[in-house]
Amino acid sequence: MTEHREPAERRGGPATGGNGTGPAGAARSLRSRVFELLVEDDGEEGSLGYWLRRLLVLLILVSVIGAVIESMPDVHSWLRELLYRFEIFAVLVFSVEYAARIWTIVEDRSSRFGHPLWGRIRYAFTPAALVDLIAILPFYLSLLSPGSLVMLRLLRILRILKLIRYSRTLSMFEVVLINERHALGLALGAMGVLLLVSASIMHAAEGTVQPEAFGSIPAAMWWSVVTLTTVGYGDVVPVTFLGKTIAAFVAMLGIGMFALPTAILGAGLMQELQKRSFATAAALIARVPLFRQLASHQLAELTGLLKPRDVPAGYTLIRRGERGDAMYFLVEGAVLVRRGPRRRTLRAGAFFGELALLEGRPRMATVVALTPCRLLELQARDFHRLLAGDAELRRVIVEEAHRRSKGFEAGD
Numbered sequence: 001m002t003e004h005r006e007p008a009e010r011r012g013g014p015a016t017g018g019n020g021t022g023p024a025g026a027a028r029s030l031r032s033r034v035f036e037l038l039v040e041d042d043g044e045e046g047s048l049g050y051w052l053r054r055l056l057v058l059l060i061l062v063s064v065i066g067a068v069i070e071s072m073p074d075v076h077s078w079l080r081e082l083l084y085r086f087e088i089f090a091v092l093v094f095s096v097e098y099a100a101r102i103w104t105i106v107e108d109r110s111s112r113f114g115h116p117l118w119g120r121i122r123y124a125f126t127p128a129a130l131v132d133l134i135a136i137l138p139f140y141l142s143l144l145s146p147g148s149l150v151m152l153r154l155l156r157i158l159r160i161l162k163l164i165r166y167s168r169t170l171s172m173f174e175v176v177l178i179n180e181r182h183a184l185g186l187a188l189g190a191m192g193v194l195l196l197v198s199a200s201i202m203h204a205a206e207g208t209v210q211p212e213a214f215g216s217i218p219a220a221m222w223w224s225v226v227t228l229t230t231v232g233y234g235d236v237v238p239v240t241f242l243g244k245t246i247a248a249f250v251a252m253l254g255i256g257m258f259a260l261p262t263a264i265l266g267a268g269l270m271q272e273l274q275k276r277s278f279a280t281a282a283a284l285i286a287r288v289p290l291f292r293q294l295a296s297h298q299l300a301e302l303t304g305l306l307k308p309r310d311v312p313a314g315y316t317l318i319r320r321g322e323r324g325d326a327m328y329f330l331v332e333g334a335v336l337v338r339r340g341p342r343r344r345t346l347r348a349g350a351f352f353g354e355l356a357l358l359e360g361r362p363r364m365a366t367v368v369a370l371t372p373c374r375l376l377e378l379q380a381r382d383f384h385r386l387l388a389g390d391a392e393l394r395r396v397i398v399e400e401a402h403r404r405s406k407g408f409e410a411g412d
Contacts (some may be wrong), residue, residue, distance in 0.1 A: 330349065
């Protein structure tokens with residue numbers, strides 16, 4: 001069996017001096033940093049990756065708007081020069097991005113693109129790389145053919161697909177399509193079979209009566225498409241009793257068949273949203289000191305109960321006199337607790353709102369967000385169910401609640 005060897009540029013052999021020193025080592029270090037910036041940097045607020053992503057998203061949106069404006073002669077006539085200069089700038093940035101991704105892809109940790117030549121070629125034919133190429137290709141093709149290439153200019157609108165890489169919502173839809181591809185393929189296959197069968201039956205029923213509309217199966221397929229999709233233009237309709245009966249049956253089948261892909265995508269989106277919500281809650285729970293000593297099964301139960309919530313500064317979370325319906329764990333930010341003339345500031349790691357739930361009485365204080373806050377909300381019914389099954393957690397929360405209440409009464 002042939003032993004697999006990594007390229008010298010990746011295994012740090014003589015070309016890099018073995019320890020990443022020398023020109024080759026410096027180039028690899030730079031390549032690694034660029035790859036992390038383009039691919040692995042999650043865009044934490046304030047970081048270089050954060051601003052780079054926002055610049056690219058802005059360029060994508062403005063360039064797509066520019067392509068739309070080009071189809072409006074009256075507006076385009078007085079914005080021509082500005083749009084052309086912006087297009088050059090956008091294409092330059094997109095070209096540098098595309099070249100950088102091709103250059104750095106050998107740093108991918110999955111090793112799918114590890115080979116310095118074939119790895120880059122393999123990556124160039126992935127959907128994401130093809131979208132990046134389509135984003136810049138129309139401009140360069142228009143330079144080769146200076147004539148008015150309307151189709152090439154319109155292809156620039158496909159740059160909107162680049163947003164999939166930077167938008168969590170669009171990327172989630174991509175994940176759903178991948179996960180549900182087999183179910184969607186089955187549904188589309190069933191629709192294709194139904195289309196062919198309905199066209200064949202209608203051809204047999206109406207072919208001799210309306211040869212121009214149903215004289216062949218391909219001709220009858222137009223009627224099948226508009227009927228199964230429930231569009232029903234009315235330009236082709238059966239005239240015989242048998243044909244009308246078949247048409248009514250096919251129309252009812254069409255409602256169910258075209259609802260099937262929608263249901264599949266809807267269920268997939270809900271499942272993905274639940275996964276992401278669970279992951280977000282788990283990450284936030286890990287930052288609350290109260291939960292750090294809990295066992296794994298307790299954390300898993302909490303993650304399913306606590307709901308992440310973000311509120312702006314000045315938002316009133318709790319009003320005095322209201323019925324207690326939830327308690328809150330403060331993950332980020334600060335809140336002000338007002339109880340009569342007394343004030344207290346709570347910061348990340350604290351929790352509040354538990355007294356009304358424990359004692360079954362109206363709220364005794366008002367809580368206002370001093371800064372933008374990120375919280376975890378625990379509804380009253382889940383609160384009582386959780387504490388009923390976890391004596392230790394109940395003890396900690398009750399002790400803290402009574403300590404805080406006595407502190408207010410003492411003016412501490």
